[in-house]
Amino acid sequence: MPVAQQLGIDLIWYGVVLGANLQTSFLTPPFGFALFYLRGVAPSEVTTADIYRGVIPFILLQLLVLVLIIVFPGIVSFLPSLAG
Numbered sequence: 889m890p891v892a893q894q895l896g897i898d899l900i901w902y903g904v905v906l907g908a909n910l911q912t913s914f915l916t917p918p919f920g921f922a923l924f925y926l927r928g929v930a931p932s933e934v935t936t937a938d939i940y941r942g943v944i945p946f947i948l949l950q951l952l953v954l955v956l957i958i959v960f961p962g963i964v965s966f967l968p969s970l971a972g
Contacts (some may be wrong), residue, residue, distance in 0.1 A: 904964045905957055912950040915943050 892902045895968065914921055914922045955961055 898961065898965075900968075901957075901961050901964045905954070908950070908954045908957055912947065912954060915950065931937050 889899065891903070892899060913919055917923065917940065920943075921944060923936075926939055927936055
């Protein structure tokens, strides 16, 4: 955070980008915690490869959201600006 602050980056935007990036990491190997949780509760006939293939569309959506947040930073502050 101090580096982002010194560079003049909006800290709310920075936090949202960081959060979206972390959320994406929960779905991607090797640290895909959500995938391992699902593996623990899935029936034995569902393989780990099935889980990895099934999560691909969600990873792509997460990456799209991440790119949109970076390219259009106003998306992050639009809804909060309506409340004020």
